[in-house]
Amino acid sequence: MLTVWAIEGIPEIVAGDDLAAIIGALAGALEDGDILAITSKIVSKAEGRFVKAADREQAITDETVRVVATRTYPGGVTRIVENRLGIVAAAAGVDASNTPRGTVLLLPENPDASALRLRKALEARFGLRLGVIITDTLGRAWREGQTDVAIGASGVRVLDDLRGSADTQGRRLDVTVPATGDEIAAATDLVKRKSDGLPVAVVRGLAHLLAADADGAKSLIRPAAKDMFRLGTDEAWNLGFAAGKASRD
Numbered sequence: 019m020l021t022v023w024a025i026e027g028i029p030e031i032v033a034g035d036d037l038a039a040i041i042g043a044l045a046g047a048l049e050d051g052d053i054l055a056i057t058s059k060i061v062s063k064a065e066g067r068f069v070k071a072a073d074r075e076q077a078i079t080d081e082t083v084r085v086v087a088t089r090t091y092p093g094g095v096t097r098i099v100e101n102r103l104g105i106v107a108a109a110a111g112v113d114a115s116n117t118p119r120g121t122v123l124l125l126p127e128n129p130d131a132s133a134l135r136l137r138k139a140l141e142a143r144f145g146l147r148l149g150v151i152i153t154d155t156l157g158r159a160w161r162e163g164q165t166d167v168a169i170g171a172s173g174v175r176v177l178d179d180l181r182g183s184a185d186t187q188g189r190r191l192d193v194t195v196p197a198t199g200d201e202i203a204a205a206t207d208l209v210k211r212k213s214d215g216l217p218v219a220v221v222r223g224l225a226h227l228l229a230a231d232a233d234g235a236k237s238l239i240r241p242a243a244k245d246m247f248r249l250g251t252d253e254a255w256n257l258g259f260a261a262g263k264a265s266r267d
Contacts, residue, residue, distance in 0.1 A: 020223035024209045024216035033066035038139035041218055045140075051225025053149035053174055054140065055206035057217035058125055059113060061132050061152055061170075067124040074114045077122045081110035087250025098250065103129065104239045105169060107156050125154065129170025130234030137172040149174035149228050151235070153203040155212075159247065166207035168199030171235040175227045176200075198227055199235055 027044045031037065037060065045054075071077040075095075084100040101110040103125060111125040126132045129152045137150040152170030157163070168176055176199025180191050206219035242248065249257065 020205075020221070022205050022209050022219060022221050024206075024211070024214075025218040025220065026216065028060070028215070028217055031060040031063040033063065033068070035064045037061065037064040038136050038143070041136075042140055042143045045218075045220065048140075048144050048146055048148065048220065049222060050146045051148075051222070051228055052146070053151060053202060053221040053224060053227070054136075055151045055153050055166075055203055055210075055219045055221060056133075056136065057166075057210065058129065058152050058154040058169055059116070059123065060217045061126045061129070061136075062113075062123050065126055065132065067126060068117060068121045069124060070120060071114075071122045072120065074109075074112060074122050077112045077124075078110045081112055081124065085253075086248070087253055089250075101125070103169070104236070105154075105156075107154075111154060126152065126170065130172065130236055131170075133170040133172035133234065147173070147225075147228055147230075149224075151176075151199055151202055151206075153206065155207075165200075166203040166210075168203045168235040168238060171199050171232070173228055173230055173232060174199060174202070175229050175232045176235050176238055177233070178227065197238060198224075199238055 025041065025044050028040065041054065069077060078097060081101045082099040083102060085097065086100060086106055087098040089096045096108060098106065098108055099110050100106050105111060113123040117123045133150040133152050137148055141148050150172050151168045151174055153166040154169045155164045156167050158165065176197065178196045178198045180194040183191050185191055202221055206221060210216045210219050
């Protein structure tokens with residue numbers, strides 16, 4: 019049986035806080051095989067990922083590796099970009115909410131490494147096998163709304179490769195690789211409820227996904243060579259138009 023619940027009582031996190039100790043003190047009785055999903059914002063705060071920024075747009079520019087799409091709307095510009103972690107997201111993951119005035123918050127510098135540190139500390143505290151997923155909220159191409167996804171992970175198989183196995187009719191599965199890391203992140207978003215200040219959740223019942231040597235969440239990022247949608251529609255059209263014009267000149 020799958021059970022998901024939020025840990026209550028997590029205080030406002032500040033730079034330098036021992037996040038593993040805070041979570042461990044409030045987590046209650048964990049069991050072997052439990053997975054903790056931790057919102058990236060509190061990881062970033064504990065790691066001091068604040069930067070001074072009178073202009074959030076400049077912070078977004080500084081974190082951007084590649085622009086995917088830009089759209090102007092009344093009151094501003096939305097930028098979908100690839101950030102330094104390889105994640106494609108609005109505003110490069112730069113967050114200006116619930117941060118000290120004059121600052122913005124960046125994503126953890128290395129979310130997989132952050133997840134590993136937290137897992138090791140929590141496993142040592144409880145004497146159990148645990149998994150840790152660090153989550154962040156992303157929009158989706160072709161879909162309205164947002165959902166949480168895994169941007170960091172340790173001890174959990176974030177991809178469950180079923181290729182080569184058979185379906186219920188005995189047919190071979192050739193392309194089925196569920197993104198279990200993202201599925202776990204999305205499930206925990208239902209109980210963390212951003213407006214309620216519940217940044218950590220526990221998932222019980224997925225111990226079969228635990229593996230100490232599992233790849234981190236970086237493995238969820240599709241390599242550029244396999245990306246069929248590297249640009250927004252307008253950007254791709256403009257690039258093709260310019261290339262065609264150049265070939266005629």
